[in-house]
Amino acid sequence: MNPAAPTATVQGPPEGITSTGTAESAPLQSDVVGEKTVTSAADPSQGIPTGGEIVPITSVLESGYSILPTVVPTGTMSMSAAEPAPTAGTRGDCNATAPAEAGKGKAGLGWMKDSGECASDFLQPGNKVSWGWNWSAKRELVPAVLDFVPILFGGDNDTISGFREAKDQWGFGVTSVMSLYEPHLAERANITAENAAGIHKEVMNGMKGVYEIGGPVMSQDTTGSIEVAKKWYTDFYVACDQGCVIDFLPIAIYGTDITKSIGQITEWYNLFGASNGTPIWIVEMDCRDLSTAQGCPAEAAEAYARALLDWADSTEWVHRYAWFDAFVTAGSDKDNGNSLVTSTGTLSDLGRRYAYGPAQ
Structure with a gap:
């Protein structure tokens, strides 16, 4: 048996959702979780919420990408000067010198078969990478030292049969699982909220008390809006009728405006997590114009990443995150600044910062 995590059952539509399954149009204000005030980004001019505090927004790039001033959260982004992050190398000649070990931070790796051979470069002493996933129920090449999230x-x-078969092989390296991937999008799972609620109850609820259970992974549409996702998830909550076990809310967020991206994450938490303290996992994120699917150039991507990572590390209700991506050949990310690895499979500059924090 895997270590049991505290498990919360959905208690019905969260605050801000009507009994008919529609989101109220009134602007979000703030919610209090325990003693922590979570402020929404309904008024971007006020700044960006960071764990209850408002941080002023500064535009620093002529290209128009809006980012936050650099903030290094205490104890989460540092890297010992005596243990420098691996530097550039070649495929098959990775720079790792010590056995791979998992870090203790929130960072995770989206790791697939074309992610290169240098996973150990992410996992040297001083790293903050604690978990990994691969859009699958099978671990495959996700490093064995990481907490794997099927x-x-x-x-x-x-797919359901394959998931159940894979479950028999998880062992002690799995503590959390996630439900359906982007069911609200026609090009993905394309499942109605009502059917998804039934699947979640049938497949996921039975793992209560053994694994921490995530809800369906939700994301923006190709315009960068979360309105479709909000409507679908509202209907999902209503269809669950207090019967779906959900311990965390996984979402994917892309954008070029850090203010908007953080605002969308905060809005999602305020709508679906704040009323019962359900945390957010940002399972995909990077600097990207969704209308063109074009990733940002290196300078803009690093600025966006710096702001988003600093915010996520310092925000209590964001429990985990994973940058997209660590692929060598998949998609177009090898040609833009978002990739955590180079064309040889070793760490890019962004990859070193992601795994080890800013250089000292």
């Missing part, structure tokens, strides 16, 4: 990618019978 996902039920779709709702068809074959």
